[in-house]
Each structure stands twice: as structure tokens, then as C-alpha cells.
Amino acid sequence: MLDLSPDEWVAIRLSLKIAVVATAAALPFGLAVAWLLARRSFWGKALLDGLIHLPLVLPPVVTGYLLLISFGRRGPIGAFLADNLGIVFSFRWTGAALACAIMGFPLLVRPLRLAIEAIDRKLEDAAATLGADRLWVFLTVTLPLAMPGLIAGMVLCFAKALGEFGATITFVSNIPGETQTISAAIYSFTQIPGGDAAAGRLVAVAIVISLAALVAAEWLARRAGMRFHGEG
Amino acid sequence: MLALDVEKRLGDFFIAVRFESAGGVTALFGASGAGKTTVANMIAGLIAPDRGRIALDHTALFDSSARINVPAHRRRIGYVFQEGRLFPHLSVAANLDYGRRMHGLARDSAEMARIVNLLDIGNLLERRPGRLSGGERQRVAVGRALLMHPRLLLLDEPLASLDETRKREILPYLERLRDNARVPMVYVSHNAGELARLATSVVLIDGGRVAAVGGPELLANRP
Numbered sequence: 001m002l003d004l005s006p007d008e009w010v011a012i013r014l015s016l017k018i019a020v021v022a023t024a025a026a027l028p029f030g031l032a033v034a035w036l037l038a039r040r041s042f043w044g045k046a047l048l049d050g051l052i053h054l055p056l057v058l059p060p061v062v063t064g065y066l067l068l069i070s071f072g073r074r075g076p077i078g079a080f081l082a083d084n085l086g087i088v089f090s091f092r093w094t095g096a097a098l099a100c101a102i103m104g105f106p107l108l109v110r111p112l113r114l115a116i117e118a119i120d121r122k123l124e125d126a127a128a129t130l131g132a133d134r135l136w137v138f139l140t141v142t143l144p145l146a147m148p149g150l151i152a153g154m155v156l157c158f159a160k161a162l163g164e165f166g167a168t169i170t171f172v173s174n175i176p177g178e179t180q181t182i183s184a185a186i187y188s189f190t191q192i193p194g195g196d197a198a199a200g201r202l203v204a205v206a207i208v209i210s211l212a213a214l215v216a217a218e219w220l221a222r223r224a225g226m227r228f229h230g231e232g
Numbered sequence: 233m234l235a236l237d238v239e240k241r242l243g244d245f246f247i248a249v250r251f252e253s254a255g256g257v258t259a260l261f262g263a264s265g266a267g268k269t270t271v272a273n274m275i276a277g278l279i280a281p282d283r284g285r286i287a288l289d290h291t292a293l294f295d296s297s298a299r300i301n302v303p304a305h306r307r308r309i310g311y312v313f314q315e316g317r318l319f320p321h322l323s324v325a326a327n328l329d330y331g332r333r334m335h336g337l338a339r340d341s342a343e344m345a346r347i348v349n350l351l352d353i354g355n356l357l358e359r360r361p362g363r364l365s366g367g368e369r370q371r372v373a374v375g376r377a378l379l380m381h382p383r384l385l386l387l388d389e390p391l392a393s394l395d396e397t398r399k400r401e402i403l404p405y406l407e408r409l410r411d412n413a414r415v416p417m418v419y420v421s422h423n424a425g426e427l428a429r430l431a432t433s434v435v436l437i438d439g440g441r442v443a444a445v446g447g448p449e450l451l452a453n454r455p
Contacts, residue, residue, distance in 0.1 A: 120317075122313070122315070122317055123317055123319060123320075125278050125304070125317075126311065126313060126317040126319075127319070127330070127334075128277075128278070128303070128304040128305045129276050129277075129278070129304050129305070129307075129309060129310070129311040129377075130305075130310075130330050130331040130334055130376070130377075130380055131305050131306075131308070131331055131334035131335040131380060132305055132330075132334045133303075133305050136305075136334060140319075140330075140334075141319060144321045145320070145321055147321075
């Protein structure tokens with residue numbers, strides 16, 4: 001099997017931690033935004049939609065740089081958060097998670113929005129006549145019926161977070177043990193003589209994790225879909 | 233008692249309906265497109281009238297002059313829709329239990345057993361709605377609406393999507409419901425034969441207006 005060095009293990013664990021935290025942190029915002037885009041019409045909707053999709057089309061370095069000047073220690077948001085809440089993003093793993101969450105956000109929102117749009121709103125009306133207020137309608141009808149889209153969105157977001165490189169390295173650099181993810185570590189190993197073997201091992205790990213996420217998503221989505229057809 | 237005096241404009245179509253119902257089964261009878269479903273939706277709180285008043289047992293559910301509009305989830309009006317609208321991700325048992333859970337009522341297994349027995353759906357409880365026939369689905373939908381202890385039961389063409397055999401299969405359950413359940417019902421349909429078996433009073437709706445109010449004899453000689 002792969003004989004991974006302690007440093008490589010650190011990078012793998014850090015990558016998983018960042019991807020999990022980024023996906024989990026993006027989820028509540030993703031749900032709210034997907035629901036808003038699917039169900040409400042409001043002033044600035046097209047702008048919000050465009051803003052969310054921006055990380056998908058911008059060069060990742062640009063996104064990273066924008067994060068650096070706004071969430072960095074001297075940026076307006078970064079300084080406010082550090083002084084008032086003690087939350088620091090710059091050159092920390094939390095900053096990497098923030099960058100990954102923003103890069104993965106459009107991939108989370110899109111399938112979720114489509115899933116919510118596909119739900120028969122008459123079912124939500126039926127729930128209201130049975131005594132469910134808006135929040136309960138969302139929790140007991142909308143969310144369970146959107147589950148396949150939610151799973152798809154979370155997997156895409158997780159995969160993007162796992163592979164994110166440009167925005168992360170621009171925003172929080174490439175510090176072993178703090179911000180050096182699998183992708184950043186592979187990049188570093190390819191830059192030093194004799195690093196090929198280590199890079200190769202991490203490439204293999206990245207492939208295994210990505211495939212496992214894909215298989216897990218397929219299985220979960222199939223189970224969620226099956227329940228609606230009475231087989232569960 | 234249900235008292236209704238409402239106006240609603242939907243594009244070119246104008247609905248102005250006024251009637252009272254004392255209890256029993258009030259039929260809202262009229263051709264397709266006469267505005268019956270819109271009236272039912274206004275009673276349930278799914279559509280707000282432009283103007284007017286809706287009161288149930290002398291409390292206002294909607295009153296445009298007093299700016300009252302009780303939201304659907306607090307009206308406690310059971311609604312059986314034409315297509316059933318069972319929740320596809322929940323078992324039949326969980327569908328039946330949904331209204332009780334949302335209203336925070338205590339579990340009442342005797343009542344559950346009574347309704348399940350009345351509608352003969354005991355053998356369906358573990359199934360998902362996707363595995364039910366049309367007739368079974370509508371019986372479950374009736375049970376789900378009844379188990380939230382509604383103050384009024386609305387049935388909007390509950391048999392329209394079923395073939396003749398299925399209709400004959402369900403009508404006796406609805407008759408039992410009328411005779412046993414003590415819940416006032418508003419039954420929307422364009423089928424005079426169906427209503428003649430069930431209705432205690434009839435409101436004839438035509439072109440968004442009440443054309444006549446009376447007893448089941450209004451249904452004679454109509455298709």
C-alpha cells in the first residue's frame with residue numbers, strides 16, 4: 001500500500017477538515033439562497049444570482065485576492081471580525097475553509113435550487129392546510145423532497161473544496177500544518193527535486209477520496225429517490 | 233356555520249360569491265371553470281379574496297375591512313384535493329399523523345383506529361403513496377384531513393380523477409363520513425349524480441357567481 005509520511009498525513013487530514021468545514025458552513029447559506037432564488041422574486045435577484053456564480057467564472061487567484069483584501073487582517077471585514085469576535089481568517093486553516101466554501105458555493109446552490117424548483121408547490125399548500133407554518137413546511141416537505149439535489153450539491157461543494165488551489169494559496173498561502181492542503185502539498189512536492197514520489201502518493205490519495213465521495217453521493221441519492229417510490 | 237361574501241378578480245375572470253351553510257354537506261356545484269376551486273381555496277386560506285368576509289362559527293377567517301386574514305395553517309380547515317396531494321416521502325401512517333403533529337395534539341390511537349376503520353385503510357399504513365391506487369390514495373387523503381380534527385372539511389372534486397368503478401367504491405365511505413363524522417363539509421363537484429347522494433344543501437355556481445341556493449332538488453335533471 002501507500003507508505004505515507006507524517007507530513008503527507010497532515011496535509012490529507014487538513015484537506016478533509018477544510019472540505020468538511022467548508023461544506024458544512026456553506027450549507028445553511030446555500031439552503032437559504034437556493035430557496036430565495038427558487039421561490040421568491042425580489043429586487044436584485046439577478047444580481048444575487050450573478051454574484052454567487054462569480055467564483056465559478058473568475059480566475060481563482062482573483063477570488064483569493066479579493067478575499068485577502070476584504071477578509072485579511074487589515075481588510076475591512078477581516079479587521080472587524082478579528083477585533084469584535086476574535087475570528088481570524090488570514091493564514092489560518094479557517095481562511096482556507098472560507099475560500100473553499102465560497103468557491104464551492106455556486107456548485108452547492110445550483111442543484112439545490114433546481115431541486116426546490118421541481119417540487120410541486122401544491123404539496124406545500126397541502127401541508128399548510130394541515131397546520132404547518134412556513135418553517136415546518138420547509139423542514140417537513142420542501143427539504144426532504146429536495147434531498148437528492150441537496151446531496152448532489154454537497155458532494156460537488158465538497159469535491160471543489162478538496163481540490164481548491166488558486167484562491168486558497170492566494171488568500172492563506174501554503175503553510176505546512178496550517179493551510180497546506182493536498183493540492184498545495186502536491187504543488188510543493190513538484191517544485192522540489194525528488195518530490196515526485198510524494199506527489200504521486202498524494203495524487204493517488206486525492207483520486208481515492210474523490211471517487212469515494214462520488215460513490216457515496218450516488219448511493220445516498222439513490223436511497224433518497226427510492227423512498228419516494230415506495231421501496232424504502 | 234360557514235358564511236362567505238367575497239370578491240376576487242383573476243385576470244379577466246371575476247368571482248363574486250355569497251352564501252351561508254348551516255352544516256351537513258354543502259355542495260358547490262357548477263361546470264368546470266365556474267370558479268368553484270377558487271372559492272374553496274379562499275375558504276382554506278390558500279388564496280386571499282380582494283374584498284369581503286369569510287367567517288366560520290362566527291369568527292372571522294378573512295375580513296378585508298377589519299384587515300383580518302388568518303393564515304391557512306391556523307384555520308384548521310381540512311382539505312381533500314382532487315389529486316390527493318399525499319406526501320410522497322412519508323408512509324401512509326405518517327401522512328395520516330401529519331396534521332396531529334403540526335397542531336401539537338396528543339396522540340389519540342382510538343381516534344386513529346376509528347378513522348382508519350371508517351375508511352378501511354388499515355392494510356395500507358406501511359406503504360408509500362406511490363404504491364397506492366387512485367381510490368386508496370383519496371381515502372387516505374380524507375383520513376389525513378379528518379385526523380387534524382378540522383372545524384370544516386373541504387373536498388374539491390375528490391373523485392374526479394377516478395374511473396366509475398373507483399367512484400362507486402369510495403362514495404359509501406363519504407356517505408358514512410357525512411353520517412358519522414359530525415364535521416360540516418363543503419363538497420366541490422361538477423358531477424350532479426355524486427352530489428345527489430351526498431349533499432344536504434346545494435349552492436349552484438355559474439360564471440363566478442351564485443346562480444341558485446337550495447336543497448338537493450336543485451340537482452335534478454342536471455348532468
